[in-house]
Amino acid sequence: MSRVSATFPADVFxxxxxxxxxxxxxxxQSIRLEAVFGALSEPLRLTIIQRLLLESESFDHTxxxxxxxxxxxxxxxxxxxxxxxxxxxxxQYGLERRSRVRTDDLNAxxxxxxxxxxxxxx
Amino acid sequence: MSRVSATFPADVFxxxxxxxxxxxxxxxQSIRLEAVFGALSEPLRLTIIQRLLLESESFDHTxxxxxxxxxxxxxxxxxxxxxxxxxxxxxQYGLERRSRVRTDDLNAxxxxxxxxxxxxxx
DNA sequence: ATATTTGTTCGAGTTTTATCGTACTGATGG
DNA sequence: CCATCAGTACGATAAAACTCGAACAAATAT
Numbered sequence: 463m464s465r466v467s468a469t470f471p472a473d474v475f476x477x478x479x480x481x482x483x484x485x486x487x488x489x490x491q492s493i494r495l496e497a498v499f500g501a502l503s504e505p506l507r508l509t510i511i512q513r514l515l516l517e518s519e520s521f522d523h524t525x526x527x528x529x530x531x532x533x534x535x536x537x538x539x540x541x542x543x544x545x546x547x548x549x550x551x552x553x554q555y556g557l558e559r560r561s562r563v564r565t566d567d568l569n570a571x572x573x574x575x576x577x578x579x580x581x582x583x584x
Numbered sequence: 585m586s587r588v589s590a591t592f593p594a595d596v597f598x599x600x601x602x603x604x605x606x607x608x609x610x611x612x613q614s615i616r617l618e619a620v621f622g623a624l625s626e627p628l629r630l631t632i633i634q635r636l637l638l639e640s641e642s643f644d645h646t647x648x649x650x651x652x653x654x655x656x657x658x659x660x661x662x663x664x665x666x667x668x669x670x671x672x673x674x675x676q677y678g679l680e681r682r683s684r685v686r687t688d689d690l691n692a693x694x695x696x697x698x699x700x701x702x703x704x705x706x
Numbered sequence: 707a708t709a710t711t712t713g714t715t716c717g718a719g720t721t722t723t724a725t726c727g728t729a730c731t732g733a734t735g736g
Numbered sequence: 737c738c739a740t741c742a743g744t745a746c747g748a749t750a751a752a753a754c755t756c757g758a759a760c761a762a763a764t765a766t
Binding site: 524525526534535537538541542556557558559 | 711712713714715716
Binding site: 499574577578582 | 618622625626627695696699
């Protein structure tokens with residue numbers, strides 16, 4: 463893999479200068495509280511958001527990074543639910559699809575929400 | 585109706601000296617964040633909690649007070665869901681079952697949560 | 707080119723949740 | 737006693753959500 467590839471992994475060399483466009487997601491203003499609550503009512507999804515908040519360093523993570531023992535199609539389902547509700551932003555880096563929490567958007571729209579997720583004990 | 589009846593309505597003369605026992609509800613420590621999120625992911629239930637927070641004066645409210653145009657059995661279902669998740673406390677006053685938000689419990693356990701509900705715009 | 711890797715899409719089965727009519731209960735008032 | 741009133745319980749139907757296998761797609765590595 464080339465050091466200058468447009469798709470090299472963000473967790474090896476840090477964030478690339480030019481990020482791929484995010485996958486389709488709701489605009490900040492149209493994130494709905496009830497949809498956010500629905501997305502976070504599923505323990506696996508709550509875990510995803512919490513771990514992204516607590517263990518993310520300066521880069522985004524693939525869904526494989528979490529190490530969940532679930533079929534890939536189940537993970538796709540949950541990540542899509544999180545993105546549709548406005549909780550995560552996803553970008554495609556070559557093969558990988560990396561996710562980060564939309565922290566700024568969520569803090570602006572629902573202050574205090576992410577603190578609750580961080581404090582959650584499974 | 586007697587002024588000293590054990591079951592007179594709390595919204596006419598204020599809170600009685602001896603409250604009826606609350607209906608079965610989860611203990612404060614066992615209220616689960618994911619269950620709370622699930623309960624609040626339903627717009628009607630979100631409305632119930634918001635209105636109890638915003639429009640409740642010093643007394644609890646019956647489910648009829650909200651004026652929802654839904655069958656009674658549907659309302660029973662949603663109020664039971666809110667109580668099971670630990671969001672409301674319900675007491676029986678004669679015929680009526682009155683609800684209040686478990687504000688202290690929820691603020692202690694999930695600080696900031698109720699503010700999000702208050703700020704919600706349907 | 708071919709295999710490997712990461713993740714998607716489709717579709718089916720299962721479980722949960724919502725909706726709501728009907729019948730019922732228990733307290734109150736005449 | 738009998739009617740009324742607030743709300744429950746039951747049960748059926750319908751809609752949503754979760755789970756997951758199988759087949760597929762696209763980028764990468766050799």
